[in-house]
Every structure is written in C-alpha cells, then in structure tokens.
Amino acid sequence: MTLEKLSWKSIIPCCSMVDGKVARSKKQARKQVSFQRLTLLDFDDPSSPLSADELSNSFIGSRLINFTFTDLREVTHHFSSANFLGEGGFGRVYKGFVDEKLRPGLKSQVVAVKILDTDGLQGHKEWLTEIIFLGQLRHPHLVKLIGYCWEDSNRLLVYEFLPRGSLENQLFGKFSITLSWSTRMKIALGAAKGLAFLHEGDKPVIYRDFKASNILIDSDYSAKLSDFGLAKDGPKGDDTHVSTRIMGTHGYAAPEYIMTGHLTTMSDVYSFGAVLLELLTGKRSLDKSRREGKHNLVEWLRPYLRDPKRVADVMDRRLEGEYPIKGAQTAALVAFKCLSHYPKPRPTMDDVVKILKTLQEENNGTDSSISDPMTTVTLNSEFSSGSEKNKDVAAPEMNRNDKFLNEENQGYGWRHRINRQRMVVSYSDTALYRRD
Numbered sequence: 001m002t003l004e005k006l007s008w009k010s011i012i013p014c015c016s017m018v019d020g021k022v023a024r025s026k027k028q029a030r031k032q033v034s035f036q037r038l039t040l041l042d043f044d045d046p047s048s049p050l051s052a053d054e055l056s057n058s059f060i061g062s063r064l065i066n067f068t069f070t071d072l073r074e075v076t077h078h079f080s081s082a083n084f085l086g087e088g089g090f091g092r093v094y095k096g097f098v099d100e101k102l103r104p105g106l107k108s109q110v111v112a113v114k115i116l117d118t119d120g121l122q123g124h125k126e127w128l129t130e131i132i133f134l135g136q137l138r139h140p141h142l143v144k145l146i147g148y149c150w151e152d153s154n155r156l157l158v159y160e161f162l163p164r165g166s167l168e169n170q171l172f173g174k175f176s177i178t179l180s181w182s183t184r185m186k187i188a189l190g191a192a193k194g195l196a197f198l199h200e201g202d203k204p205v206i207y208r209d210f211k212a213s214n215i216l217i218d219s220d221y222s223a224k225l226s227d228f229g230l231a232k233d234g235p236k237g238d239d240t241h242v243s244t245r246i247m248g249t250h251g252y253a254a255p256e257y258i259m260t261g262h263l264t265t266m267s268d269v270y271s272f273g274a275v276l277l278e279l280l281t282g283k284r285s286l287d288k289s290r291r292e293g294k295h296n297l298v299e300w301l302r303p304y305l306r307d308p309k310r311v312a313d314v315m316d317r318r319l320e321g322e323y324p325i326k327g328a329q330t331a332a333l334v335a336f337k338c339l340s341h342y343p344k345p346r347p348t349m350d351d352v353v354k355i356l357k358t359l360q361e362e363n364n365g366t367d368s369s370i371s372d373p374m375t376t377v378t379l380n381s382e383f384s385s386g387s388e389k390n391k392d393v394a395a396p397e398m399n400r401n402d403k404f405l406n407e408e409n410q411g412y413g414w415r416h417r418i419n420r421q422r423m424v425v426s427y428s429d430t431a432l433y434r435r436d
Contacts, residue, residue, distance in 0.1 A: 060135035066149070076095065079115070085112060090114060111158050134228055189360055191275065204235075251297070269352070298339055305332040312325075334352060
C-alpha cells in the first residue's frame, strides 16, 4: 500500500472484515440486552409537571434511593466544611458515608452529595436531567448515581465517591503530582469509552459539557464522566442535529455549536479533542494569563499537532521526555482530527476508542515506540478518507506546506499543500450558560 492511499481508517487496525464481524456480533448482543430508555421528553410536560411522588414511583425512581434531607445532613455531618469537596455551576459538593443503618441493604460506602444552588447557573430541570440519564445509564466509565433528595425546595444528588477528584485537579491542581504518560492515556481511553457508550445507544445521548472538571478519577486512575445536567437526547429519525440554547464551557465547546446552536455527537468529539490536548500539553484549554494569541489552547497549538516534528514542542515538560515518541505523535493526530473546525470530518468516539486502545496496548509492550501503521497517515483536507465527499463541509486547513517525519526520524516524509478556511469564534473564560 502506498502512502497516498493511507487514510485515517488505516490507523484503525480493528476495521478488517474479520474484526468487523466480531464488532457486529458484539453490537447485536448489546442490543439484545438493551431496554427502552426513557427520554427527557417523557418527563417534560409543562402542563403536567412531574411531582416528587411520581418520580419516586417511576422506573427511574425504583433504581435509586430516595433520601430525606435529614438523612443527607447526617451523613455529611451537617454539611461540615471539613467534608466540603468543591463547588461548580450546579452547587456545592460534600463528602459523606452511608450504610445499612440509613437504609436496609444499602452498601456501606463513601459518597459525594451534591446540593443544587437554586440561585446558581443550573436549576430543577438540570437536576432532573441528571436523574433521568444516570438513573438509567450504567457503564464502568460513567459515575454511579446512588440516589437523590427532593424535599420542599431542596434538590440533592448522591453519587459514588471517587477519591482522586477531577482530571482538572489532577492536571492543574496546586499540589497535584505529575501524571505519567501511561496514566494520561488510560484516562483518555476511559473518558473516550464513556462518550462512545453514550453515542452508540439506540437513543444516543449528547453529553454537551465534556471538560476536565467533569471527568472524575478513581483510585486506580479509571476515568468516569459526571455531571449530566446539560446532557441532551440525540436527534431522531432523519434529523441531523438537535437545535438548543447554547450551554457549556468556553474552550471546550465546538465552534459550530457556539455559532448556530446545532448540537450533534460531533460536538462532544470536539470537546474530547480539547481535553486530549490538555492531557498532552499539561496546559488549560483556556488561560487568560498566557500571552496574547495563546489564551485559547486549541487555536494556539492545533497547527502543531499534524506535524510529527513539532509534537515534542507541545508536550508537557513535566513528563521530562518520558513518553513514546510515536505514541505521542499518534495521540496528537487523534486530537487534531477531533478538533476539526467542521463536524463531519471528525472521527466517531468509537473510532477514537479503537485507536487509543491499540495505542495503550502497544505502549504496554514497549516504552519507546509505536508501530508504524499508527502514524503513517495522509492528512488532506481534514479527513483523508472522506475529503472528496465532504468538500462542501470540510474546508481545507492550513495555507502552507506541511513537513512530516523523514526517514532518519523513524517516520516518513511527504508534503501536502492545503488551504485554510476558519470559522471565526470568540471565546472567553466564562461559562456559556444562558438562562431562559
């Protein structure tokens, strides 16, 4: 096979016919055990709003524990400052402990109790949205919702406690330790699996607020997605997108979503690319303390990701070079593809999982290199295999010659001239929440 024929699909080793049959059989098996998930529309009736009793007696309520406010005040020691874990757009989060003394049969465990701030950026609808999604969805890379409290004006959620906090704290916390390359890739793979699970269901879910602070880390550095208050059900039938008010976080939100309000699973893919770039660089997606022109990490460093010679320049210096060169180049290329300015050329999260999984497997087998097929990719317009059919959507990228690895740097050298046409998007470090 010549280099000209290599494409993004070439670096997905499990796309062969044999593996394709295995993938299809797994998908069929998954469908057989699936259930008809209730959607937001099933509960969103302004003329007849859902009551606390109706939620408790529903299918979702039957899978969760309905705590009283007194219960949760006791397990957190009256929401003691010593148990305070953090605060976000939803409200404050406290650490607590529950056991069968509180509820017969309840597993003894440490929990995280989140209290809705009624004066904050989110409200009852976001609280209920979280219950509707996490009350039904179960996956190793989604945080587990244990129960809730709906009592008078009080709205609380109770989750499993993840001891290492958020990825944001792990990467940027004042007293955080440097995450190794293998740990970063493990976190990236876990988060990708969580998103892929949401996107692949019979009723796809668009997460909409994928960012480092919403990725929680277990004791073994397993990543789990949290905070589903802004999640949306995906488009149905022949619809290609969901039109919705713009909500999310600057620096992570996809440009087409900011500009049009059109939301697709590809919006999540862009956000994943921004987080993957944070993992590679150790830098925040948005940082106004950086010099002019470098505030937005994606706009600043995205051009570096496609050139293997420049990848080393963007890598987190705290790694001190302790990472496989070709593995870093492959991860950078994945980020580059996810961060396309246009949605159609971006890969699916299933494709991303396949690549990161192979990357991790090969990294476990060697500390210095990744097999050549992972990095021999032709980067034309935005998405090699689909550039011809997506000309009207995938505008070519940079108006310069791209220089790739040559023979002496363990790669291949070629040039490909392409033009660049960018969307103009304004960013700030404030949230994108817009209240009705």
